Amino acid sequence: MAALPMASLARHPFFLLATIYAHWGVLMVAAAYRLVDPSLPELGFLSYCVCIGFEAVLYANRHLCVTDRAPPPPDVAAAGGSGSSSTWKKKACWAAREVLFAPRGEMSDASLPPFDGSDAAYVPSRRAFLAEHAAILLLAVLARRAFDVVDGAYWYQTVEDNYGPAREGILRRALLSSSSSSSSSPAVAWREAGVRAWLAVQFNFPTYADWQAIYSLCALGAVGVLGHDHARWRPLFGDVREAYTLRRYWGVFWQQFHRTAFVTHARLLAVHVLRIRNRAMQRAVIGILVFALLALMHALCLKAQGPRCDTWPVIRWWLLVGGAIIVEDLVCLALRRLVRPARWTYLVGYVWVFFFFWWSRPKIDFPTVDCEAL
Incomplete structure (x- = not known):
């Protein structure tokens, strides 16, 4: 998809084609499952396919409609780039290498965990x-x-x-x-x-x-x-020792496959649709929108397992995470003015992160168990 050198107006039909293709792939997996056993109570793999399809649609929209991503010109490739835009064959190779085999290659080095936490330049x-x-x-x-x-x-x-x-x-x-x-x-x-x-x-x-x-x-x-x-x-x-707040748990320690596509669309909504200009408010709204998109994705994944389960507990939990991060930011801002960072403050942070999961996971897991028992 990202290898297509098309005009801006032509990118939207190709995005629609990518969306239809992702939907078709999910339907094919569902059909294959039901051919094996029509009475399957759980379609866990299908749920994963729905999540992957959702992210594929977001990445397709980001590449084709938001950032107009394209292969580097031939002179860049000759100087050490990862491909060339001179032929369709090379464009396809570039797309495979950059999108399929390096899904995070487009992200800046600052947003990726280093190979060595003590030496960021180490490879x-x-x-x-x-x-x-x-x-x-x-x-x-x-x-x-x-x-x-x-x-x-x-x-x-x-x-x-x-x-x-x-x-x-x-x-x-x-x-x-x-x-x-x-x-x-x-x-x-x-x-x-x-x-x-x-x-x-x-x-x-x-x-x-x-x-x-x-x-x-x-x-x-x-x-x-x-x-x-x-x-x-x-x-x-990232390093699990960095997960002493919920924001750092999701933004520093946890895997970053979602980050680029979800943050891009959240920022697009916050800045260009809602037109929020205040930086602090913008950051808070982007965080809520990121978790709202995650809530939508996981709700669709749950629905893929059948109509028995209510999606509201899933949506509620992911929005709860976004709200907890905003409250956490305010508390940390106040504490920085009162307490100097020390070893015990990090320990309190680790306890807080685990406590949040300990307290909140039953709000999504118990209703899911109930509906699966029906």
Whole structure:
């Protein structure tokens, strides 16, 4: 898509074609699933395909309609660029290398995690790069298998005492149970606290391991087989020690595949549609819009599994994340004027991030379990 040297007016039909193609791909996966077993209760892989299709549409719009991305001219390619715009064959090769095999290549180096946190300019040798990603691939696969074993052994049984609408909130119930023994709300038990802690791990770790394995496999193929420049394959995730706020968790530590497409469209809406000029307000609105787009994407993914599940808990949770980040920014701004950064402040930050997942994940996971049990 990005290799098409078309006029601005011609880009929009091609974007429509890319949207139809992504939708057609999802329908083909759904048809294949139902050919295998029409009674499948969960279409997890189809859900992933919907997410990928949603992001493909956003990236297609960004490349074709927003930034008018195109291959570099021949003189740039001759000077060391990644392709040439002289022939259709070279344009196709450029698109494959830049878009398919380097989906984050368009991002600035400042927005990508460095190879070495202590030396931002460090780039490993090609052999060391391949060895490292082979080890990451092996460890990620083993870690995911081990997690599945533990998850199957520990995961709470689907009985009413362990989950349900009455147990989505915990702070209010804890206060009521401590102040009155006659409260109609279920009491908070240690087992419930453990279930919530496991939900926080269950949400983050499998995705982390899966993406690490997929990214390392792609890196080994692109660098080891296709000869891609390994310096452009920066780490997928940042340093987990940087995740001492929710903003840094999502913006520094977590994988950045979503970042370019989602932030571009959020900024487009905030600046050119809503016409917000104040920088602080603009930053807050862009953050909310990014998580609103993520909410829409994950709601579509849930709907792909069938009409049984209500999408509102998914939308509510992702908007809750965006709102929590805004509140967090205000609190951090006030604390910087009162407290100097110290080791204990970072510890408080880590506890806060984990507490947010511990407190909020049942608001999305418990309703999902309820609808899957129907």
